[in-house]
Amino acid sequence: MYKCSLERMTDKIKTFSKYxxxxxxxxxxxxxxxxxxxxxxxxEKRMKAIGAIIEVDDVANxxxxxxxxxxxxxxxxxxxxxDSVKNGGNYDGILGVMSAMEVLETVYAExxxxxxxxxxxxxxxxxxxxxxxxxMCSGIVCYDYLPEDIRGKFKYxxxxxxxxxxxxxxxxxxALDASGYKGDKKxxxxxxxxxxxxxxxxxxxPILEDNNKEIGVVDCVLGMFNYRIKFYxxxxxxxxxxxxxxxxxxxxxxxALCYLHEEIDKLGYPELVYTTGEVVCHPDxxxxxxDFFEFSFDSRHEKPEVLDKVLKIVKSxxxxxxxxxxxxxxKAWNRDTVYWDKKLVSYVKEAAEEAGVSHQYIHSGAGHDxxxxxxxxxxxxxxxxxxxxxxxxxxxYSKPExxxxxxxxxxxxxxxADKEST
Amino acid sequence: MYKCSLERMTDKIKTFSKYxxxxxxxxxxxxxxxxxxxxxxxxEKRMKAIGAIIEVDDVANxxxxxxxxxxxxxxxxxxxxxDSVKNGGNYDGILGVMSAMEVLETVYAExxxxxxxxxxxxxxxxxxxxxxxxxMCSGIVCYDYLPEDIRGKFKYxxxxxxxxxxxxxxxxxxALDASGYKGDKKxxxxxxxxxxxxxxxxxxxPILEDNNKEIGVVDCVLGMFNYRIKFYxxxxxxxxxxxxxxxxxxxxxxxALCYLHEEIDKLGYPELVYTTGEVVCHPDxxxxxxDFFEFSFDSRHEKPEVLDKVLKIVKSxxxxxxxxxxxxxxKAWNRDTVYWDKKLVSYVKEAAEEAGVSHQYIHSGAGHDxxxxxxxxxxxxxxxxxxxxxxxxxxxYSKPExxxxxxxxxxxxxxxADKEST
Numbered sequence: 019m020y021k022c023s024l025e026r027m028t029d030k031i032k033t034f035s036k037y038x039x040x041x042x043x044x045x046x047x048x049x050x051x052x053x054x055x056x057x058x059x060x061x062e063k064r065m066k067a068i069g070a071i072i073e074v075d076d077v078a079n080x081x082x083x084x085x086x087x088x089x090x091x092x093x094x095x096x097x098x099x100x101d102s103v104k105n106g107g108n109y110d111g112i113l114g115v116m117s118a119m120e121v122l123e124t125v126y127a128e129x130x131x132x133x134x135x136x137x138x139x140x141x142x143x144x145x146x147x148x149x150x151x152x153x154m155c156s157g158i159v160c161y162d163y164l165p166e167d168i169r170g171k172f173k174y175x176x177x178x179x180x181x182x183x184x185x186x187x188x189x190x191x192x193a194l195d196a197s198g199y200k201g202d203k204k205x206x207x208x209x210x211x212x213x214x215x216x217x218x219x220x221x222x223x224p225i226l227e228d229n230n231k232e233i234g235v236v237d238c239v240l241g242m243f244n245y246r247i248k249f250y251x252x253x254x255x256x257x258x259x260x261x262x263x264x265x266x267x268x269x270x271x272x273x274a275l276c277y278l279h280e281e282i283d284k285l286g287y288p289e290l291v292y293t294t295g296e297v298v299c300h301p302d303x304x305x306x307x308x309d310f311f312e313f314s315f316d317s318r319h320e321k322p323e324v325l326d327k328v329l330k331i332v333k334s335x336x337x338x339x340x341x342x343x344x345x346x347x348x349k350a351w352n353r354d355t356v357y358w359d360k361k362l363v364s365y366v367k368e369a370a371e372e373a374g375v376s377h378q379y380i381h382s383g384a385g386h387d388x389x390x391x392x393x394x395x396x397x398x399x400x401x402x403x404x405x406x407x408x409x410x411x412x413x414x415y416s417k418p419e420x421x422x423x424x425x426x427x428x429x430x431x432x433x434x435a436d437k438e439s440t
Numbered sequence: 441m442y443k444c445s446l447e448r449m450t451d452k453i454k455t456f457s458k459y460x461x462x463x464x465x466x467x468x469x470x471x472x473x474x475x476x477x478x479x480x481x482x483x484e485k486r487m488k489a490i491g492a493i494i495e496v497d498d499v500a501n502x503x504x505x506x507x508x509x510x511x512x513x514x515x516x517x518x519x520x521x522x523d524s525v526k527n528g529g530n531y532d533g534i535l536g537v538m539s540a541m542e543v544l545e546t547v548y549a550e551x552x553x554x555x556x557x558x559x560x561x562x563x564x565x566x567x568x569x570x571x572x573x574x575x576m577c578s579g580i581v582c583y584d585y586l587p588e589d590i591r592g593k594f595k596y597x598x599x600x601x602x603x604x605x606x607x608x609x610x611x612x613x614x615a616l617d618a619s620g621y622k623g624d625k626k627x628x629x630x631x632x633x634x635x636x637x638x639x640x641x642x643x644x645x646p647i648l649e650d651n652n653k654e655i656g657v658v659d660c661v662l663g664m665f666n667y668r669i670k671f672y673x674x675x676x677x678x679x680x681x682x683x684x685x686x687x688x689x690x691x692x693x694x695x696a697l698c699y700l701h702e703e704i705d706k707l708g709y710p711e712l713v714y715t716t717g718e719v720v721c722h723p724d725x726x727x728x729x730x731d732f733f734e735f736s737f738d739s740r741h742e743k744p745e746v747l748d749k750v751l752k753i754v755k756s757x758x759x760x761x762x763x764x765x766x767x768x769x770x771k772a773w774n775r776d777t778v779y780w781d782k783k784l785v786s787y788v789k790e791a792a793e794e795a796g797v798s799h800q801y802i803h804s805g806a807g808h809d810x811x812x813x814x815x816x817x818x819x820x821x822x823x824x825x826x827x828x829x830x831x832x833x834x835x836x837y838s839k840p841e842x843x844x845x846x847x848x849x850x851x852x853x854x855x856x857a858d859k860e861s862t
Contacts, residue, residue, distance in 0.1 A: 257805025294690055295730055383678070384679040
């Protein structure tokens with residue numbers, strides 16, 4: 019039973035929080051931005067200091083590897099991403115990188131024997147905040163193994179051509195060329211060289227905190243679907259058009275949203291979540307009745323049959339008249355539930371038990387690079403308690419003690435995996 | 441009883457529709473844009489052709505004047521604006537300019553005797569589509585006479601500094617300097633030189649069409665108030681946060697909007713209109729629960745006591761819990777009902793009767809330059825039937841016959857005003 023260092027972990031949290039500090043306790047650290055480059059250099063410096071070999075693949079995914087006792091053994095890799103959303107926090111993504119670093123630093127400091135090379139890694143552009151889509155570079159690397167409908171989103175050329183949301187004259191490919199971190203395709207994570215993947219991440223929800231558990235033993239990433247729900251009305255002048263003749267697309271959407279909540283809540287699945295986070299209003303002028311309103315609809319649950327019931331309700335919107343407006347429901351994308359490797363999940367659970375870290379099984383509602391990786395090699399995840407369940411915002415917080423215990427659990431799970439094939 | 445020319449009016453409609461033609465039957469003609477300059481040159485050319493004297497004031501308002509028989513008499517002015525909204529139609533604003541031109545052209549062609557000089561004018565930047573606010577240059581010219589709370593929006597320096605919504609490095613002042621139409625302040629419409637103002641405009645609503653009337657004898661511009669209704673929740677990740685703990689600001693706003701419709705409709709005022717045309721959603725990402733949602737609330741009615749009842753309902757939103765979100769109701773601005781000059785209104789009605797043009801009394805729900813003018817000199821408006829009540833969009837349409845009859849009514853009303861003080 020080895021333990022990671024609270025002191026070292028706390029120092030890493032403090033250090034990485036500087037790179038992109040947005041002045042209110044959080045960070046804005048877009049992928050390949052100057053701030054993200056600083057974080058990469060810090061990673062490189064600390065990993066080189068313990069003798070790790072640094073490799074960078076052609077989409078800037080970084081791999082720092084401590085050799086094991088068997089030069090022919092495949093690598094066990096841990097990691098996550100170091101980019102953030104706009105005004106994000108100091109834990110989402112980077113905690114998985116820091117935990118992987120902490121595992122390697124502990125292995126080095128304690129001279130822990132291991133057969134397999136151990137790799138700490140940074141995935142490029144997980145958030146997709148500046149260059150969509152999210153999980154871009156795990157999508158590229160795992161491309162050949164992904165289900166066809168997911169894969170379509172991650173064509174290499176399309177990814178290089180992805181435009182900056184701040185400046186459409188800039189592409190991800192240009193940022194990659196300018197970053198100094200465009201390496202060689204031969205270093206990509208692959209079945210040939212890599213055995214297992216572990217990703218530690220903050221929970222991003224309140225379940226562990228509510229249940230007073232430090233660590234989540236993650237068993238799957240929830241299946242989900244994403245639709246766009248569109249309402250078509252007629253724009254007219256705010257002052258001149260009698261109410262009964264109006265076809266107000268925003269009012270139509272509001273009524274439909276209330277209807278969705280009522281009907282879906284009647285299904286009675288406490289673990290079901292659904293979110294309408296993005297809207298479009300046209301012409302979006304205070305003196306005009308909106309002729310178009312659109313909102314996104316994202317729903318997640320482990321069981322496909324539950325998602326099917328939700329989708330049926332969503333699709334039924336098309337059959338109704340919404341204040342004179344018509345409704346179109348369009349699929350954006352969906353994914354099935356991705357179950358983590360059962361053996362690796364059991365290693366995590368055993369490691370938590372042996373380390374005396376309070377824990378429980380949990381699903382991941384959010385998507386992570388690990389879920390694409392799972393199509394390539396056996397993969398699992400570890401969650402660390404999030405204060406108030408908040409993430410993607412500046413108040414995002416996890417206690418350094420919990421972060422350290424998360425690294426300890428990952429370390430010991432990795433060592434179980436390392437021994438297994440001895 | 442004089443009649444305007446259908447042929448001449450039809451030719452003007454065709455000609456002006458070219459300046460800013462957006463390819464789908466409508467125009468985009470922002471104030472002082474190259475397209476608007478073409479429209480101004482057309483106005484200038486046609487007015488010079490009948491011997492009118494062209495004057496331009498310091499904010500590019502253009503005045504074309506036919507002298508009358510009494511060199512000491514004040515001018516009677518007619519006009520509207522030649523700018524449009526994005527993808528607007530061929531009638532809003534420009535119809536009032538073309539009608540004023542048509543009146544002068546008829547007076548010239550028919551050699552109609554008149555004592556007062558007759559002026560056709562173009563107000564600059566009525567829509568405020570590129571450089572807000574709307575009614576900018578009537579606001580500037582009428583500044584000294586406006587009620588204090590309205591006036592505050594139209595400070596000369598602020599107007600010059602107004603930034604282009606397309607390019608924040610450009611200001612209205614820069615556009616004015618570059619236009620070649622920055623004239624002299626001494627030419628501004630004033631009480632000293634101007635006696636009465638008439639503005640012809642499309643109705644922008646379906647009332648005249650529904651009642652089968654060509655022309656509206658406008659009696660007032662409706663009073664209105666404009667509020668911003670804001671909802672504050674908590675953003676969380678779409679996949680990780682249980683539904684009962686969410687504070688979804690978009691859902692809160694939707695519930696509140698449905699509540700507003702229910703409660704306001706219960707008041708039972710058929711002439712009351714209210715519009716929620718503009719929204720803000722934050723962070724506006726499909727994987728995040730919105731922590732902020734805002735919509736505009738614009739309500740219009742002739743009677744202040746009716747608007748007070750509506751406002752009471754709107755303000756009551758603050759006292760309720762909206763799905764865990766708080767609500768703030770903030771006043772943007774309001775205005776009282778502006779009644780047109782009773783004598784001028786009666787001239788319009790008599791002129792319509794004598795010309796045998798079908799007509800009815802009507803309120804203006806929309807704001808117009810004339811309403812600021814009304815604080816300076818006696819003013820009134822004439823409405824022309826709008827097909828399907830549509831405006832601020834490409835299908836906007838009024839029959840050339842109705843447009844010509846509108847000009848005929850304005851001509852004969854102006855001649856009544858001209859005679860009155862003989």
